[in-house]
Amino acid sequence: MSEPRKQRANGIESRRRILDAAAEIAAERGYEGTGIAAVSARCGLPASSIYWHFKDKDDLITAVIERSFETWLTAMELPGEQGDSPRERVVRMAAAVARSLVGTPDFLRLGLMLALERRPEEPRGRTVFLQIRSVARGKVAEIAAALLPELDDASIALLATYAVAAADGLFVAHQTEGDEIDLVRLFELHAHLVFDAAEHLAHSRNGSP
Amino acid sequence: MSEPRKQRANGIESRRRILDAAAEIAAERGYEGTGIAAVSARCGLPASSIYWHFKDKDDLITAVIERSFETWLTAMELPGEQGDSPRERVVRMAAAVARSLVGTPDFLRLGLMLALERRPEEPRGRTVFLQIRSVARGKVAEIAAALLPELDDASIALLATYAVAAADGLFVAHQTEGDEIDLVRLFELHAHLVFDAAEHLAHSRNGSP
Amino acid sequence: MSEPRKQRANGIESRRRILDAAAEIAAERGYEGTGIAAVSARCGLPASSIYWHFKDKDDLITAVIERSFETWLTAMELPGEQGDSPRERVVRMAAAVARSLVGTPDFLRLGLMLALERRPEEPRGRTVFLQIRSVARGKVAEIAAALLPELDDASIALLATYAVAAADGLFVAHQTEGDEIDLVRLFELHAHLVFDAAEHLAHSRNGSP
Amino acid sequence: MSEPRKQRANGIESRRRILDAAAEIAAERGYEGTGIAAVSARCGLPASSIYWHFKDKDDLITAVIERSFETWLTAMELPGEQGDSPRERVVRMAAAVARSLVGTPDFLRLGLMLALERRPEEPRGRTVFLQIRSVARGKVAEIAAALLPELDDASIALLATYAVAAADGLFVAHQTEGDEIDLVRLFELHAHLVFDAAEHLAHSRNGSP
DNA sequence: AATGAATGAGGATTCATTCAT
DNA sequence: AATGAATGAATCCTCATTCAT
Numbered sequence: 001m002s003e004p005r006k007q008r009a010n011g012i013e014s015r016r017r018i019l020d021a022a023a024e025i026a027a028e029r030g031y032e033g034t035g036i037a038a039v040s041a042r043c044g045l046p047a048s049s050i051y052w053h054f055k056d057k058d059d060l061i062t063a064v065i066e067r068s069f070e071t072w073l074t075a076m077e078l079p080g081e082q083g084d085s086p087r088e089r090v091v092r093m094a095a096a097v098a099r100s101l102v103g104t105p106d107f108l109r110l111g112l113m114l115a116l117e118r119r120p121e122e123p124r125g126r127t128v129f130l131q132i133r134s135v136a137r138g139k140v141a142e143i144a145a146a147l148l149p150e151l152d153d154a155s156i157a158l159l160a161t162y163a164v165a166a167a168d169g170l171f172v173a174h175q176t177e178g179d180e181i182d183l184v185r186l187f188e189l190h191a192h193l194v195f196d197a198a199e200h201l202a203h204s205r206n207g208s209p
Numbered sequence: 210m211s212e213p214r215k216q217r218a219n220g221i222e223s224r225r226r227i228l229d230a231a232a233e234i235a236a237e238r239g240y241e242g243t244g245i246a247a248v249s250a251r252c253g254l255p256a257s258s259i260y261w262h263f264k265d266k267d268d269l270i271t272a273v274i275e276r277s278f279e280t281w282l283t284a285m286e287l288p289g290e291q292g293d294s295p296r297e298r299v300v301r302m303a304a305a306v307a308r309s310l311v312g313t314p315d316f317l318r319l320g321l322m323l324a325l326e327r328r329p330e331e332p333r334g335r336t337v338f339l340q341i342r343s344v345a346r347g348k349v350a351e352i353a354a355a356l357l358p359e360l361d362d363a364s365i366a367l368l369a370t371y372a373v374a375a376a377d378g379l380f381v382a383h384q385t386e387g388d389e390i391d392l393v394r395l396f397e398l399h400a401h402l403v404f405d406a407a408e409h410l411a412h413s414r415n416g417s418p
Numbered sequence: 419m420s421e422p423r424k425q426r427a428n429g430i431e432s433r434r435r436i437l438d439a440a441a442e443i444a445a446e447r448g449y450e451g452t453g454i455a456a457v458s459a460r461c462g463l464p465a466s467s468i469y470w471h472f473k474d475k476d477d478l479i480t481a482v483i484e485r486s487f488e489t490w491l492t493a494m495e496l497p498g499e500q501g502d503s504p505r506e507r508v509v510r511m512a513a514a515v516a517r518s519l520v521g522t523p524d525f526l527r528l529g530l531m532l533a534l535e536r537r538p539e540e541p542r543g544r545t546v547f548l549q550i551r552s553v554a555r556g557k558v559a560e561i562a563a564a565l566l567p568e569l570d571d572a573s574i575a576l577l578a579t580y581a582v583a584a585a586d587g588l589f590v591a592h593q594t595e596g597d598e599i600d601l602v603r604l605f606e607l608h609a610h611l612v613f614d615a616a617e618h619l620a621h622s623r624n625g626s627p
Numbered sequence: 628m629s630e631p632r633k634q635r636a637n638g639i640e641s642r643r644r645i646l647d648a649a650a651e652i653a654a655e656r657g658y659e660g661t662g663i664a665a666v667s668a669r670c671g672l673p674a675s676s677i678y679w680h681f682k683d684k685d686d687l688i689t690a691v692i693e694r695s696f697e698t699w700l701t702a703m704e705l706p707g708e709q710g711d712s713p714r715e716r717v718v719r720m721a722a723a724v725a726r727s728l729v730g731t732p733d734f735l736r737l738g739l740m741l742a743l744e745r746r747p748e749e750p751r752g753r754t755v756f757l758q759i760r761s762v763a764r765g766k767v768a769e770i771a772a773a774l775l776p777e778l779d780d781a782s783i784a785l786l787a788t789y790a791v792a793a794a795d796g797l798f799v800a801h802q803t804e805g806d807e808i809d810l811v812r813l814f815e816l817h818a819h820l821v822f823d824a825a826e827h828l829a830h831s832r833n834g835s836p
Numbered sequence: 837a838a839t840g841a842a843t844g845a846g847g848a849t850t851c852a853t854t855c856a857t
Numbered sequence: 858a859a860t861g862a863a864t865g866a867a868t869c870c871t872c873a874t875t876c877a878t
Contacts, residue, residue: 053862158395169375176324246871446746534743594742
């Protein structure tokens with residue numbers, strides 16, 4: 001009555017099923033909370049099969065983060081650069097990002113959890129997430145520099161750091177508060193504020209903060 | 210006359226030692242990562258003694274969060290309300306908060322970790338943290354309402370949500386990036402931005418975002 | 419119907435029971451063959467209780483070896499030094515040792531197994547056994563030096579090494595061949611041979627081997 | 628034309644590689660310590676390929692012992708029977724054996740480990756080793772009988788047992804102590820002692836030990 | 837107020853082996 | 858001749874918790 005033995009073994013399919021199961025569980029319960037037994041139960045493969053596909057738990061979680069990030073990247077399409085004002089373009093980009101985050105991408109939820117931990121032997125997933133994060137900050141800085149060429153490097157760095165960090169915070173709020181929070185509206189507000197600040201910094205060359 | 214000193218059972222002292230140990234470990238490794246055995250090893254008391262002071266692990270973690278929050282509250286003194294402009298007052302408050310966060314209060318780090326998880330049986334520590342968080346948002350809304358009386362309730366709620374959420378994000382960034390990040394400067398920038406937005410919202414009574 | 423819970427917990431007794439069980443199994447199957455589950459089953463305590471008494475498997479095996487050695491040492495009483503010839507004294511000592519080895523002391527069987535292995539991370543039990551072994555060689559050298567004062571150090575070292583090594587071999591043979599092998603007789607022969615060699619070396623000061 | 632070289636399946640080569648890997652690992656860690664996965668990793672072939680060449684783990688280990696023994700036998704050439712005294716001949720043979728043992732043949736190290744164990748289901752490798760051992764004892768008895776025809780059967784058996792057992796012990800000592808131990812010198816001493824004993828037994832026909 | 841000892845459930849991981857291809 | 862994938866049982870060990878003292 002129980003399936004005899006999976007015929008026509010298909011490694012790729014299995015790997016996907018394991019990742020799916022692990023992603024769901026890890027997004028709910030974090031690194032330590034993700035038991036191999038639970039993943040095994042949810043994907044239908046025995047625990048030992050998971051170890052055929054992934055070296056260990058760390059490897060599995062890292063793969064979850066990487067795959068989730070790639071999926072998210074290809075899914076999120078930034079709006080075309082139609083001929084509207086820089087401010088409008090930034091706001092539309094922020095809204096697009098916000099919309100892509102409403103689906104709660106695993107890499108971001110899991111990554112932030114890992115980022116907050118400081119265990120002696122850092123999980124590889126954390127390292128990977130922090131790299132992703134740093135690439136993102138770089139991208140934001142690029143965009144800022146392109147839109148407001150008169151900004152100096154220090155100001156750009158400051159703005160990029162602020163923009164990305166605050167975005168994380170908004171995501172966390174959406175995470176905890178649920179849909180009472182209008183993520184798109186908050187991201188648009190966020191974009192306006194950062195743009196204001198950028199203009200401020202650009203025009204007052206020798207001013208305060 | 211026999212034992213060197215501090216041999217007669219001292220419950221308060223023991224409780225403090227346990228909380229100290231648990232706080233350190235929980236800040237490093239999160240809820241699941243905090244093993245009773247590890248706490249026992251770090252504080253020097255046997256595991257069974259921990260259960261004399263705390264009902265269970267959940268109770269212990271909750272106590273850690275509560276104590277850390279109280280410590281943080283009493284340590285952080287908001288600057289006096291001298292007669293300077295509202296904007297200056299807000300910026301000075303933000304800087305004071307930033308300074309208090311540089312020490313990485315456990316309740317915030319741990320609380321954010323817990324907040325990001327979504328396990329079926331919610332740890333009490335998470336509930337407590339979310340309450341703290343909501344009180345904080347209320348406080349921010351109060352201040353905003355006092356400083357800019359002409360703001361309507363919806364705008365105040367939006368601003369308070371944004372202000373607190375972005376602050377969380379800045380804290381996380383400081384957490385992951387370390388001291389390369391100037392938390393005080395970022396909080397001051399943050400205060401300026403929020404204040405700008407508030408003024409904007411106050412003057413354009415009937416506009417969109 | 420199953421015992422409610424061991425009342426009047428008695429750590430020392432439990433420790434002894436665990437060691438007894440581990441000694442039996444380890445003597446049969448060696449280091450890797452000694453499963454904690456098997457020890458648990460034989461001693462009646464759950465596996466987790468074994469870890470209360472011993473840090474890990476290595477610690478347990480080491481304790482087995484140490485205890486077995488101590489037991490053996492106190493059990494084996496060397497014969498009094500009545501006024502007979504040196505040769506007779508040596509032979510009587512060898513016979514006493516042989517008799518004590520017929521009971522197959524665990525430390526020796528287990529120790530030799532461990533000694534033959536060369537795993538990268540050496541089990542502590544192996545180190546302990548080799549120390550015991552080296553102390554034994556020292557004792558033999560002492561006795562030889564006392565009985566035949568004219569022997570030089572190099573000869574004494576050679577003889578002691580030979581005496582102990584061959585004794586190991588005889589023990590192994592007894593182990594594998596069973597009681598068809600008369601261990602006492604072989605040890606007496608061994609003693610005679612070594613004594614002959616000692617006399618030889620003592621009288622031919624400047625000879626070959 | 629495509630693959631660089633040695634791509635077309637070569638069963639004999641693979642079998643050799645597996646045996647090499649298994650021999651290394653088994654000599655390090657014994658029977659239980661030799662995992663199929665470890666062998667697979669060291670020889671570069673997947674675990675399932677090992678099962679193509681060998682029925683099961685027991686079969687593999689047995690093959691390791693057998694091959695090692697054959698290699699050792701053909702490598703060790705006993706010295707010619709030139710016209711010197713029986714004693715000199717025996718000593719030269721012992722030295723030759725010692726020299727062949729310095730390379731630590733796997734069959735002997737592994738065999739002795741297996742011999743010391745007493746597990747319910749005896750590994751075939753153990754049986755094979757004990758047979759080898761018994762053949763060796765027979766050979767030694769033959770030689771002794773040829774050189775000293777006046778010895779009775781019981782004495783010959785005793786001497787052969789002693790000779791082989793002590794040789795094992797010397798090998799073990801070399802194994803544990805390393806090259807501080809001069810195996811050739813010890814084997815020469817050993818040969819002298821046994822020869823002395825044989826003469827003794829031959830001349831005192833009706834005496835005790 | 838504290839603790840030594842115990843306990844069952846579960847942790848991650850490795851085991852020898854099988855089987856379809 | 859070989860192998861990628863799978864599998865259930867076993868591995869050592871840690872978990873949070875309890876209880877008698």
